[in-house]
Amino acid sequence: MLNKKNKVAKKSNRLLIVAAALLLLVAAWLLLANFREFWPSDAMVDDLKKKRKKIRKELEDITSKNDESESQFKKLEQESKSFYFPEGQTQPDAFMRKKIEDTAKSTGAIIKSLGDIRKNQLIKGIYSLELTLSVEGTNKQVIMFMDELQRSKPKFYWQQYNIRSAGIRDPKKITINGSLSIICMENQDITQILGAL
Numbered sequence: 001m002l003n004k005k006n007k008v009a010k011k012s013n014r015l016l017i018v019a020a021a022l023l024l025l026v027a028a029w030l031l032l033a034n035f036r037e038f039w040p041s042d043a044m045v046d047d048l049k050k051k052r053k054k055i056r057k058e059l060e061d062i063t064s065k066n067d068e069s070e071s072q073f074k075k076l077e078q079e080s081k082s083f084y085f086p087e088g089q090t091q092p093d094a095f096m097r098k099k100i101e102d103t104a105k106s107t108g109a110i111i112k113s114l115g116d117i118r119k120n121q122l123i124k125g126i127y128s129l130e131l132t133l134s135v136e137g138t139n140k141q142v143i144m145f146m147d148e149l150q151r152s153k154p155k156f157y158w159q160q161y162n163i164r165s166a167g168i169r170d171p172k173k174i175t176i177n178g179s180l181s182i183i184c185m186e187n188q189d190i191t192q193i194l195g196a197l
Contacts, residue, residue: 084154084184092184093117096129099152100180109137109145112175122183130159130181136166142176149180157181 086092096117104111115132122128135145142163149156161178165171 084182086184086186092129092182093119096131096182099156100133100149103145103148103152104135107137107144107148108141109135112136125186126183127186128181128183130179132177132179134175134177136173136175138173142174146176154182157183 084092084095086095097114100114101111103109112134113132117129117131120128120130135142137145146158146161150158157180159179159181161176163174163176166173166175
């Protein structure tokens, strides 16, 4: 009985070994049949190298364009500190008056007078807006007013000014009388305008 069981077990083991060998042969045949897919040829390697080179060139071009755009953006940002670019909704003279009034309000200085705005063309596409004004306040308020306008975007330029005491009526206050201007650039290609300077 035990002998019979051993024979059945040996036969079963042999069948398993044969089945495993057949599976290995099929796997080896499949591997050999599809060897090119698992192991690329020289032509495939060359093709991949060409594609890689093309993609790298495209990436370099995109990076170069990005760097150029960033450089142009920084240049425009710097220029926009010095120039005012009129927008469709806001007239430059209205912008200038509002900026002066807002600056006076934020610094505590009092505007005594604001003159009419004069427009002077500097070169084609660039002009200045200029007005006379009188502002009163403490030393600190007037200095803050002047400083804030010069640090604003766009900058305000003092053409001329004089500072004097407000007088006996209020010895702690000073008055500044002067002429302020901003430089405006019309909406057109900035590089053309700057090239003319």
